[in-house]
Amino acid sequence: VELMDGKLEVESAPGKGSTFSFDLKLEELPSSESALFNAFTSLHIAKYEQKHPEKSDNYLDNSFEYYATEVRLFDSVNELKKIKESKSCNNYWIDIENAKQYILDSLRHIDKTQLIIIAHVTSRDKLDSLGVPQKNILYKPVTLSKVREVLLRESGVTTEKTHEATMAEVHFDAKVLVAEDNIINQKLIRHILEGSGLTVDMANDGMDAFEKRQRNDYDLIFMDIQMPIMDGVESTHEILAFEQENGEPHIPIVALTAYALKGDRERFLLEKMDDFITKPLDTSDLLTVLNKYLGNKVTKESKETQERATDSRNERIKELTASREEKLTADTKVPAPKEIQEPVMQQREISQKKKTEKKILLANSSLLEGRILAKMIAGLNLDYATLHKSSNLDDEIGSGHYDILVIDSEMLPEDLSSIEDQVAVIVLPEDNTEEILPDIKRGTIAPPALTKEILEVLINKYRV
The missing domain is CATH 3.40.50.2300 (Response regulator)
Known part of the structure; x- marks a missing residue:
């Protein structure tokens, strides 16, 4: 942490344990998240917060501020009751690890579909007793992306919001060579890459990869390090020598390895590899590498799909903002018996669907x-x-x-x-x-x- 000009801190409290945290200065990269900045102004939520907020509370509050979600805080049963009676909030967010027992007891009066519960994965018994739907449980550590997914769902905006950053929606008109000796890994890597429109050629070892490079042209090479006959580093050296001796254009080589120790990235780059990605593959990391080296190979259809998704999303946000405001206004009226019965029937139909x-x-x-x-x-x-x-x-x-x-x-x-x-x-x-x-x-x-x-x-x- 210190080598990266960062700061490491620890907080400890008797009976609660210790919390370690660190701050790092990192390069800011473009992100599809910017499209969701201030995107949830139509959502109104209630959040349980103690009089002395913890770091997790501050982090969650910062997330809501980023998304421009309106938040009403409560720390007592009376405040929760007033918020519920006002029908002004769509959801109630409670961290069950920090909440008092009387707050947890009062949750039985809240519609379970409106509860968003924050908990450790080890709090299974507590979660089961609450009877909250699995999708309404936010497991720690709470991250911006997890909060985003909940807000996306609760706002009614479809998953097309995330299309800009998914492997399934970004397609490349390119051919890649993957050198990997494990058959199971071969199948998984091929499945992921072909899902993005790539033509994939497999090599079973380093020698096979070198020979295929001699015979074929590729747009990108993924090179495993630990392979029989010839390892990934040796294969990379042979490919580079072949390209230099024959005046062939250089094909970027990305190290594909289970190594994740400090200094490994630098070591592979010193071996003249162009980049580094760890196994098992993280799709977001893989997409970053593909965009870096194959950005000019993104298909026209993929770009148009993303543009349509963005336009559709922005239009959807406007519609939902208007409809949410109308709904919150209408909810304050006393409904007629028929208006009460209809949502109950709809809820039963939804529950019945979930059972199937x-x-x-x-x-x-x-x-x-x-x-x-x-x-x-x-x-x-x-x-x-x-x-x-x-x-x-x-x-x-x-x-x-x-x-x-x-x-x-x-x-x-x-x-x-x-x-x-x-x-x-x-x-x-x-x-x-x-x-x-x-x-x-x-x-x-x-x-x-x-x-x-x-x-x-x-x-x-x-x-x-």
């Missing part, structure tokens, strides 16, 4: 690993249930509530035929267990270093 939606079953023998996996799924705003005993697996699958099973190798039954008829199976292997796992006809084996992004790709692959 399939969930993901997380079967894991380790409680800690199960919690980590649950946090990933929760971060994707997907419904799920957990299971820690293999003896209950058949009954759960047979209930018909699930369409995907994410299971570790210890709980995996030898015969998958009955299970695969009902759900797709994503297996979480332990080290060196791939060769003894049963054949999976409807599903796949997840890579050992599983991330939320990779898990999302696998789930979307098997969910219709």
Whole structure:
């Protein structure tokens, strides 16, 4: 931190623990977030805040200020009751780790769909007792992007707001070479890159990559470091020598590696690689690299799609601002009996629809690993249930509530035929267990270093 001209701080309180934080001076880069600055003026929320706010409160307040969301604070039941009776707020935000018990008890009088709960992933029992929908839970650490996603959903603006920064909506008319020896990684990387319109050529090792570069032209090369026969650094040296000797134009080479230690980036750049990205791939990092080296290869259709999304979003914000103001005004009127009955019926229809939606079953023998996996799924705003005993697996699958099973190798039954008829199976292997796992006809084996992004790709692959 000090080498980057930053400042490291620690705060400690008896009975509460310690909080470490640091500040860094970083280069400001263009971001699609600017399009959402002051974008949620139509939203009115109530937020629980103690008389002595903590750092997390200040961070959340700064996020609301950035998005221009109107906030009413309360720290007592009476204040909460007045806000509820005024019908002036769309949502109620409460950090259950900091809230007093009498505040939590009063939440039973609030519509659960209006509650936005902030909590640690370990507070499962508290969350279950509140009965709040999974999508209304904001797991710590709270970030600007997490707050943005909630505000986007609650404001009614569609996900096209985020289209400008997603791999699915940015397409490139380009050809890339990927040198990677792991078959599972090959499939995942190919799936992600081809989803952005790229033509992908695979090399199984460094020598194969060098030979393919000799025979073909590419717009970009992703080079794994640890490979058999010839590693990524040696392959890079051979490619550079070939280009120099034959007067060939240089093709940018991006190191693709699991290395993430201090100094690794500098080391690879010293080896004449052009850039560096870690595995497992983060789609935002990958998109940054693609825009950097293939910015001139973005297709016309992709640009037009983004422009249309931006125009549509801005128009939608205007419409919602007007409709929200009308709604808040109308909510203060005393409704006729018919006006009361209709929303109740609509709510029942929505609840019934939710009941019919399939969930993901997380079967894991380790409680800690199960919690980590649950946090990933929760971060994707997907419904799920957990299971820690293999003896209950058949009954759960047979209930018909699930369409995907994410299971570790210890709980995996030898015969998958009955299970695969009902759900797709994503297996979480332990080290060196791939060769003894049963054949999976409807599903796949997840890579050992599983991330939320990779898990999302696998789930979307098997969910219709």
